[in-house]
Amino acid sequence: MAARQKGRDYRGFVLLSILLGTLWEVWAGHIRYSVPEETDKGSFVGNVAKDLGLEPRELTERGVRIVSRGRTQLFALNQRSGSLITAGRIDREELCAQSARCLVNFNILMEDKMNLYPIEVEITDVNDNAPRFLKEEINVKIMENTAPGVRFPLNEARDPDVGTNSLQSYQLSPSHHFSLDVQTGDDGTKYPELVLDRVLDREEEAVHHLLLTASDGGDPLRSGTARIQVTVVDVNDHAPVFSLPQYRVTIPENVPVGTTLLTVNAIDLDDGLNGEVTYSFQKITQKILQIFQLNSLTGELSTLQGLDYEESGFYEMEVQAQDGPGSLTRTKVLITILDVNDNTPEVTVMSLSSSVPEDTPLGTVTALFYLQDQDSGKNGEVTCTIPENLPFKLERSIDNYYRLVTAKNLDRERLSVYNITVKATDGGTPPLSTETCISIHVADTNDNPPTFSHKSYSVFVPENNLRGASIFSVTAHDPDSEENAQVIYSLVEDTIQGAPVSSYVSINSDTGVLYALRSFDYEQFRNLQLRVTACDSGDPPLSSNASLSLFILDKNDNAPEILYPSLPSDGSTGMELTPRSAEPGYLVTKVVAVDRDSGQNAWLSYRLLKASEPGLFSVGVHTGEVRTARALQDRDALKQSLVVAVQDHGQPPLSATVTLTVAVANSIPEVLADLSSLESSADPDDSRLTLYLVVAVAAVSCVFLAFVIVLLALRLRRWHVSRLLQASGVGLAGVSASHFVGMDRVQAFLQTYSHEVSLTADSRKSHLIFPQPNYADTLISQESCEKNDPLLTSIDFHEFKDEIPNTQVSSVSVFISKRTYILIVL
Numbered sequence: 007m008a009a010r011q012k013g014r015d016y017r018g019f020v021l022l023s024i025l026l027g028t029l030w031e032v033w034a035g036h037i038r039y040s041v042p043e044e045t046d047k048g049s050f051v052g053n054v055a056k057d058l059g060l061e062p063r064e065l066t067e068r069g070v071r072i073v074s075r076g077r078t079q080l081f082a083l084n085q086r087s088g089s090l091i092t093a094g095r096i097d098r099e100e101l102c103a104q105s106a107r108c109l110v111n112f113n114i115l116m117e118d119k120m121n122l123y124p125i126e127v128e129i130t131d132v133n134d135n136a137p138r139f140l141k142e143e144i145n146v147k148i149m150e151n152t153a154p155g156v157r158f159p160l161n162e163a164r165d166p167d168v169g170t171n172s173l174q175s176y177q178l179s180p181s182h183h184f185s186l187d188v189q190t191g192d193d194g195t196k197y198p199e200l201v202l203d204r205v206l207d208r209e210e211e212a213v214h215h216l217l218l219t220a221s222d223g224g225d226p227l228r229s230g231t232a233r234i235q236v237t238v239v240d241v242n243d244h245a246p247v248f249s250l251p252q253y254r255v256t257i258p259e260n261v262p263v264g265t266t267l268l269t270v271n272a273i274d275l276d277d278g279l280n281g282e283v284t285y286s287f288q289k290i291t292q293k294i295l296q297i298f299q300l301n302s303l304t305g306e307l308s309t310l311q312g313l314d315y316e317e318s319g320f321y322e323m324e325v326q327a328q329d330g331p332g333s334l335t336r337t338k339v340l341i342t343i344l345d346v347n348d349n350t351p352e353v354t355v356m357s358l359s360s361s362v363p364e365d366t367p368l369g370t371v372t373a374l375f376y377l378q379d380q381d382s383g384k385n386g387e388v389t390c391t392i393p394e395n396l397p398f399k400l401e402r403s404i405d406n407y408y409r410l411v412t413a414k415n416l417d418r419e420r421l422s423v424y425n426i427t428v429k430a431t432d433g434g435t436p437p438l439s440t441e442t443c444i445s446i447h448v449a450d451t452n453d454n455p456p457t458f459s460h461k462s463y464s465v466f467v468p469e470n471n472l473r474g475a476s477i478f479s480v481t482a483h484d485p486d487s488e489e490n491a492q493v494i495y496s497l498v499e500d501t502i503q504g505a506p507v508s509s510y511v512s513i514n515s516d517t518g519v520l521y522a523l524r525s526f527d528y529e530q531f532r533n534l535q536l537r538v539t540a541c542d543s544g545d546p547p548l549s550s551n552a553s554l555s556l557f558i559l560d561k562n563d564n565a566p567e568i569l570y571p572s573l574p575s576d577g578s579t580g581m582e583l584t585p586r587s588a589e590p591g592y593l594v595t596k597v598v599a600v601d602r603d604s605g606q607n608a609w610l611s612y613r614l615l616k617a618s619e620p621g622l623f624s625v626g627v628h629t630g631e632v633r634t635a636r637a638l639q640d641r642d643a644l645k646q647s648l649v650v651a652v653q654d655h656g657q658p659p660l661s662a663t664v665t666l667t668v669a670v671a672n673s674i675p676e677v678l679a680d681l682s683s684l685e686s687s688a689d690p691d692d693s694r695l696t697l698y699l700v701v702a703v704a705a706v707s708c709v710f711l712a713f714v715i716v717l718l719a720l721r722l723r724r725w726h727v728s729r730l731l732q733a734s735g736v737g738l739a740g741v742s743a744s745h746f747v748g749m750d751r752v753q754a755f756l757q758t759y760s761h762e763v764s765l766t767a768d769s770r771k772s773h774l775i776f777p778q779p780n781y782a783d784t785l786i787s788q789e790s791c792e793k794n795d796p797l798l799t800s801i802d803f804h805e806f807k808d809e810i811p812n813t814q815v816s817s818v819s820v821f822i823s824k825r826t827y828i829l830i831v832l
Contacts, residue, residue, distance in 0.1 A: 015380045037114075039090065040128045043098035049126060051081060054114060055088025058123065062088035067659040069117025072125075073356050073376065080110055081127065090125070097460045098129045099166035106168060113405075117357050120371045121405055133171040133224025140230035140290065146220070146236045147332020149243075150208040157187065158200040159334065159563045161288060163230055165219030170223035179217040186234070187220070200234065210240040242280040242331035246272035252338040253325075259315040259357040267298075270305040270726060272327030272335055281332035288336055289324040298341075300325065307339065316380040347385040348432025352378050356407070364418040372398065372446055373410035377430050384433035385508020391429050398426065398446075418448040422487070442565060452490040452544025456482035458552040465520075468559045469528040477511075480518045482540035490544040493518075498537035498551070500626040507536060511556070520554075528560040529602055542706050562607040568664045570598040581645075586638045594623065594668055597630035599652040607656035615663060616649035623668070625650055632666065644670055 039052035060070070065085050072083055082093040102108035108129040136286070139161055146158050163174040176198040178186035183204045189197045198218065214236035221229040248270065255268045265742045274281040285305045287295065299310050303323070321341040327335050351380045357374040379386040390400055390408050397414035410426070424446045431439040458480060465478040484491040495518040500507045511534070512521050518540075534556040541549035582595045601608040612630040617623055619642060624635040632648065646668040653661035 013437045028184045036124045036126045038126045039130070040130055041092065041096070042130045042132050043096050043108075044134050045092055045096065047094050051090040051092060053088060054083060054090045054125075058114070058116075060088065062086060067118075069115075069357075071115055071117070071297045072112055073115045073122070074112045081112070083114075090127075096129055098131050099135065101129060104166060104168055104172075111612055115356060115374070118311060118407065120357055120374050122407060124404075131168045131171050133167055133222060133226070133228060135171075136228035137165040137220035137222055139163045139175045139218075139220065139230060140288075142232055143333075144232055144234045146234060146539060147239050148202065148236055148239050149333075150206050150238050151241045152202055152206065154202050154204055156202045158202070159336065160198040160200055160218060160234065161232065162195065162197050163232070164291070165220075166224050167222060168559050172219055172222055172535060174223040175221050177219040177221070178234075179219075181214065181216055183214060184216060189816065200236075205765040205771045206238045212238050214238070237332065239331045242276060242329065242333055243332035244275040244280070244329075246274040246283045246327035246335045248272045248327060248335060250337065250339040252340060254340045254342070256342040257313070258344045258346050259313045260348060261309065261313060263309055263312055266306050266308045267341065268307050268339070270300075270325050270327070270339065272305070272337075274327075274329045274333070275542050276329060276331075280333075282330045283327050284329075286326050286328070287323060288326045294321060294323055297321075298323070314342055315343045315382065316349065319343045319345070319382075341443055341717045345382045345385055347381055347432065347436070347438060347721055349380040349385075350438040350440045351388045351430035353390070353428055353440060355442065356377070357445060358444060359446070362412070362416065362446045363447045363451060364416045365451060366416060368415070370412045372412060374406045375410070375428060375442075375445060376402070377406040377408065379432045379433060381432065384435075387433040389433075390432050391431075392426055396424065396426060400422070403690060408621050416448050418450050418487075419638065422448050422450075424448070439710040443667050450487040450490050452486055452542060452546070452548060454485045454490075455548035455550050456484040456540040456542055456675060457536075457550055458482045458540065460552065462553040462555070465556045466559055467522065467526060467556060469526050469561050470563050471522050471525055473522060473525055475522055476519050477522050477552070477556070478520045480513075480520070480538050480540075480554070482518070482550065482552075482679055484542050485545065486542065488540055492543040493540050494543065496539050496541070498539055498647065500535075500537070502534055503531065507534075510534060511536060513538065528558045528604070529564070533557045560604050560607055562603055562654060562658070562660055564599045564607075565660035566599045566610055566662045568597065568652060568662055571595065571666065581667045582632075583669050583671070584634070584638070586640070586642075588634050588638055588669055590634055590636050592634040594632045594634065595666065596632065597625070597650050597652065597664060597666075599630065599662065601654050603654065603656065609655040611653055613651050613653070613656070614648065615651040616647075618645075619643065619646045622646065623648055632668075638670055642670055668673060716791055721750040818821055 037052070037054070037057050041049065054070075055065060058070070060068070060087070064070075065083065065088055070083065072079070072081060074080070079093050080096055080613075082091055084091050098108050101110070103827055108131075110127045110129060112125050112127075114125055115122055141161055144161050146160070148158065154465040163173055163303075165171070173196060176186055176188050176196065176757050178184065178200075183202065183206060185201045185203050187199045187201050189199060191197060198220075200216075214234075216234035216236065217230055218232045218234055220231075221227055249272070253268055253270055257265075257267060261267075272283050272285070272286060274283050284302050285300055286302060287300055297310055297313070298307060300307050305327075307325075318345065323339050325339055326334055326336045354376040355373065356376050359372045360372070362372055365509075375390065377388040377390055379388050385683065388406060392398065392400055392410070398410050399413060401409045401411055403409055410428075424442050426446065426765075428442045429439055430442075431437050459482075463478070463480065467477050471477070482493050482495070484493055493513045495513050496515060497507055497513050498513065499663045502510060508523075510523055510526075512523055513519070513523070518538075536554040536556060538552050538554055539549055540552070541547050584592065584594050588594075590603065597612060599612075600608055601610055610630075611627050612625045613627065614623065614625045621635055622638075622642065623632055623646070625632055630650070630652070632650065648666040648668060649663055650666060651661050651663045653659050
């Protein structure tokens with residue numbers, strides 16, 4: 007029915023539920039259990055889950071627990087089985103003294119609905135105490151002329167058990183002069199009396215020793231004994247007589263210690279020793295002896311310690327008056343304690359909802375209080391109040407329980423925390439009060455998404471960054487609180503060059519710090535487009551996005567790369583040929599280099615780092631052109647070594663070097679004639695080289711000697727080579743005499759522009775491929791050169807090898823100067 011009305015009248019349903027819950031608490035019957043005293047801790051008392059109609063697992067889910075009214079927790083709730091068990095050993099006598107029934111009352115609280123269920127447990131008595139006499143030895147004095155049949159009251163035994171387990175009978179040891187008679191009082195107490203059966207004769211026996219045994223009716227039976235010593239004295243015909251049959255006094259509980267409460271008075275008409283009366287307690291517990299004291303001579307009854315009405319409001323005791331010979335008289339003393347308002351009320355918070363959603367409906371229970379005051383009457387009547395102008399009100403539940411419920415709509419934005427002071431006041435004069443402060447937090451609802459400070463961000467990251475380095479940080483603010491304001495950052499899934507964004511950049515989900523997962527390369531890509539999502543942890547979660555552009559900045563991480571002259575792959579060395587007749591500014595060659603970086607990192611400059619003949623050559627700073635700086639002279643060495651450095655303008659700058667070898671000669675024979683001197687020439691500084699350089703020079707000399715021997719062998723077969731060249735129709739057929747020279751089996755082809763190639767005889771059929779010349783530094787077009795230079799073709803040399811069977815072509819080197827191609831076949 008509640009489900010059908012929820013959509014129509016939600017407020018009416020809440021009020022009806024509260025009303026029904028209150029009626030159930032008022033009319034619900036008590037749940038009663040019974041358990042013997044002295045049972046072990048954890049003993050079963052009753053199945054609370056079953057009696058409440060719950061499954062054991064629901065106890066934890068619904069917050070079922072015990073709320074005790076007393077100071078000591080006697081019982082506990084087993085959350086697994088749903089059973090009520092003892093929290094320790096229970097002593098019925100300590101708990102209820104000698105009351106006929108011992109009942110312990112407490113409540114079961116169901117926190118989810120804040121309902122209370124009263125529980126009543128009866129503690130049944132077991133025979134765990136034996137009867138005990140206050141004094142183990144009883145002294146009785148009897149006049150020798152006492153007539154038979156006279157009764158002498160004896161100290162009764164006390165048994166704190168009840169029912170059949172309490173004191174049931176007395177027995178006296180056999181005696182010829184005495185017997186035992188037991189009287190039963192109005193309250194059921196049994197009083198033993200010693201009865202004189204025969205006349206005593208002091209001269210015959212002055213002292214009689216008897217044994218009094220007190221037994222209970224328990225199973226097993228327990229008993230206690232007291233020794234009776236009867237002293238026969240001379241005649242004393244008057245016993246003490248109290249002025250009142252019983253004494254009553256009413257005092258407040260706050261009387262000072264040592265105050266005299268009353269004075270008992272007994273008169274004995276005898277003279278001398280027989281008339282001297284002494285007073286003593288009878289029928290009193292050890293606890294009373296610690297609270298009160300009796301002056302044995304004056305009969306004044308005073309306090310030994312402070313009284314507490316909450317501990318006991320009434321005391322009953324007997325006072326015995328005995329004269330010198332031993333005549334006894336007893337009277338009762340009744341002391342009533344009046345309550346004084348000396349205890350402040352106590353407020354116990356049984357259940358508290360520390361956090362309440364701001365959309366909580368009216369009438370929702372947020373806290374449950376229990377009020378108690380140890381005083382009685384009006385002093386113990388407690389009322390509870392809270393300040394006005396709060397969106398809460400108090401409602402009374404069963405016993406002294408109060409509920410704190412919502413009375414107005416809550417608004418977290420107006421006030422997020424309510425500090426409520428609960429004041430409890432008793433009805434005493436003057437009234438006492440106590441205050442308890444509780445805090446109720448208004449919980450936020452997730453109604454605000456996280457927002458970034460900017461809709462888009464631009465991030466600049468230098469290339470070659472460290473992997474895992476932090477590159478940027480984004481922050482989104484959520485005005486909500488707690489988990490509704492806990493922002494989680496993430497990257498929107500996307501791909502960059504076929505790879506997911508998560509392989510390039512990651513983001514810390516808690517702090518919004520972005521990290522680079524790889525080292526970026528400006529030459530690979532220059533920017534990344536990302537989208538960052540900020541999502542809160544509310545239910546449902548809210549989110550927002552921001553775009554992020556990641557720009558890669560170039561760094562000078564690439565050294566210049568020299569394209570020309572390129573290093574040969576076979577280890578041979580090429581030369582640039584320059585005639586001795588070259589004028590200053592003659593273009594010898596050009597160094598061509600590139601840099602993969604951009605901007606000023608790719609701006610290249612050239613400089614001559616080292617030259618065997620300083621001042622002979624110069625290098626264009628921006629063009630890389632190697633030109634003669636002055637006219638060549640006869641004294642200039644044939645072989646000139648130049649080291650050209652190429653450097654970019656990055657910070658720090660990177661550079662590369664190339665070594666150029668320039669042959670200065672007007673003709674090929676001059677080169678060959680001076681070859682030996684070139685190979686054997688030494689630097690002026692060679693004299694200072696170590697031993698390994700000397701060995702290197704010796705090796706070069708041996709190579710030169712072998713070279714001369716090969717040249718002589720080739721010269722002997724010159725005529726045979728001439729015939730082979732004339733017979734061949736490929737390669738040299740179209741070459742004019744002006745472009746071909748020969749000397750000692752060495753052929754040279756002269757053509758413009760310089761290239762270098764090497765040919766080895768590793769394969770059976772060898773070809774020499776002339777690469778396309780570099781026309782970047784000349785005014786002659788490539789097309790004209792391709793048409794006019796018949797040497798830019800593939801030359802087949804396998805026939806040479808076949809025609810010269812005894813000669814091995816070890817190397818073919820082509821030196822191409824600006825005006826001449828030089829092909830040397832060895």
